[in-house]
Amino acid sequence: MTEKRTCPDCGEPIKGRSDKKFCSDLCRNNYNNKLNSDTTNYVRNVNNILRRNRRIIEELAPDDKAKTHKSKLLEKGFDFGYYTNIYKTQKGVLYYFCYEYGYLPLENDFYFLVKRNEKK
Numbered sequence: 784m785t786e787k788r789t790c791p792d793c794g795e796p797i798k799g800r801s802d803k804k805f806c807s808d809l810c811r812n813n814y815n816n817k818l819n820s821d822t823t824n825y826v827r828n829v830n831n832i833l834r835r836n837r838r839i840i841e842e843l844a845p846d847d848k849a850k851t852h853k854s855k856l857l858e859k860g861f862d863f864g865y866y867t868n869i870y871k872t873q874k875g876v877l878y879y880f881c882y883e884y885g886y887l888p889l890e891n892d893f894y895f896l897v898k899r900n901e902k903k
Contacts, residue, residue: 792817832865833881840884844896853892870899 788797792810797803805811839859843851856863866879878885880899887895 829865832862833867836861836865836881837884840881840886840896841898844884844898847898847900849896850889851894851896853894856886856894 788803789795790797790804790806790810792805792814795806795810797806805814839856839861842859843849843855863879866881866885868880870878870880870885872878876887878887878897883899883901885897885899887897889895
């Protein structure tokens with residue numbers, strides 16, 4: 784006797800292939816959207832902040848390098864609490880990156896902005 788399979792979203796019986804997990808594409812999408820909804824808003828908000836930080840650095844460093852003041856970054860909405868990674872040089876200097884754009888804190892609230900050119 785075969786076991787009756789039911790859709791994890793709506794509970795309806797599943798007809799068709801033996802490896803089919805949902806009764807329809809609608810139920811599959813609905814199930815996965817519900818599964819991911821708890822973290823989706825948080826992740827979306829963090830990604831928006833990171834993209835904004837990246838755009839700000841890109842805008843202020845059109846030639847891939849620039850020096851700017853903290854007030855200019857803050858004026859444009861930069862959030863220093865969010866970055867994708869930290870790069871430590873051989874001399875121990877820390878660069879904070881938002882994707883490929885980064886900044887180095889200098890003295891007197893100045894920042895050195897850079898674009899990392901990845902080797903392909």
